[in-house]
Amino acid sequence: TVCSSKYVLSALHPMWQGPLVAPGGNRQSPIDIQVRKTVFDPHFKPLSPEYDPRTCSQVWNNGYSFLVEYDDTTDKSTLKGGPLEDTFRLCQFHFHWGESNAWGSEHTVDRRLFPAELHLVHWNSDKYKLFEEAVMEENGLAVIGVFLKIGNRHEGLQKLVDVLPAVRHKDSVVEFTRFDPACLLPANIDDYWSYAGSLTTPPLSEAVTWIIMKQPIEVSHDQLAVFRSLLFTSAEEEVQKSMVNNFRVQQPLKGRTVRSSFT
Ligand SMILES: COc1ccc(C[C@H]2SC(=O)NC2=O)c(OC)c1
Numbered sequence: 238t239v240c241s242s243k244y245v246l247s248a249l250h251p252m253w254q255g256p257l258v259a260p261g262g263n264r265q266s267p268i269d270i271q272v273r274k275t276v277f278d279p280h281f282k283p284l285s286p287e288y289d290p291r292t293c294s295q296v297w298n299n300g301y302s303f304l305v306e307y308d309d310t311t312d313k314s315t316l317k318g319g320p321l322e323d324t325f326r327l328c329q330f331h332f333h334w335g336e337s338n339a340w341g342s343e344h345t346v347d348r349r350l351f352p353a354e355l356h357l358v359h360w361n362s363d364k365y366k367l368f369e370e371a372v373m374e375e376n377g378l379a380v381i382g383v384f385l386k387i388g389n390r391h392e393g394l395q396k397l398v399d400v401l402p403a404v405r406h407k408d409s410v411v412e413f414t415r416f417d418p419a420c421l422l423p424a425n426i427d428d429y430w431s432y433a434g435s436l437t438t439p440p441l442s443e444a445v446t447w448i449i450m451k452q453p454i455e456v457s458h459d460q461l462a463v464f465r466s467l468l469f470t471s472a473e474e475e476v477q478k479s480m481v482n483n484f485r486v487q488q489p490l491k492g493r494t495v496r497s498s499f500t
């Protein structure tokens with residue numbers, strides 16, 4: 238069972254606006270991280286992602302992004318430490334990006350937009366048996382966010398870029414194995430921000446402990462162009478729509494504190 242095949246996203250408009258704030262939502266994501274207002278937390282432990290590339294199973298175009306799915310029936314690929322009290326199991330990663338390099342990320346740092354953002358999605362396997370349970374519980378999920386900037390070609394990402402044409406249309410799937418998602422983390426994973434937030438697409442559940450890396454990773458212009466060659470639409474639809482701008486608008490902080498692992 239892989240987490241992401243369990244949820245069906247509602248039909249999402251490319252510039253998915255959705256409800257500006259989920260009804261009664263006071264911990265919605267994404268947000269702008271105002272660095273000078275973040276608070277250093279000396280109790281954060283080192284973040285320890287331990288991923289087994291053999292749990293990688295497939296790439297799927299779900300009509301909103303492309304998801305790289307991991308077998309999450311065992312604790313072979315986990316995330317511990319940082320702000321987390323429990324062990325979280327990796328179930329998928331995906332990206333958000335723009336139609337141009339000027340925008341595309343969901344979170345911003347002092348209003349700075351990045352061309353894309355990676356989300357590594359994990360669920361609390363100490364407390365829950367299945368992803369579906371965890372996604373409805375406060376702090377049932379932990380998502381690592383990594384900003385992408387245009388620069389050198391990312392050799393690890395290229396293996397994924399090479400299979401994207403096979404999942405051009407919505408609902409297409411291709412087998413994808415032995416991919417170590419740790420290669421997509423920045424060199425420095427000790428410097429990050431963390432805050433209590435939500436899913437950024439329906440059902441917008443307020444279940445996420447966000448861990449946003451301070452250091453971006455570099456990908457080439459051409460690699461990001463392949464992301465934009467994907468389609469929101471299935472092969473049957475007459476009008477094909479490019480998969481771009483699949484990010485949510487920023488949400489009010491509502492008094493939340495963003496903590497930092499560094500001074
Ligand atoms: C019903 O469960 C869901 C629904 C949607 C997403 C995807 C959202 S959440 C995020 O961080 N980015 C996204 O696009 C999800 O991911 C954990 C889990």
Ligand SMILES: [Zn+2]
Binds near residue numbers: 332356437
């Ligand atoms: Zn996401």
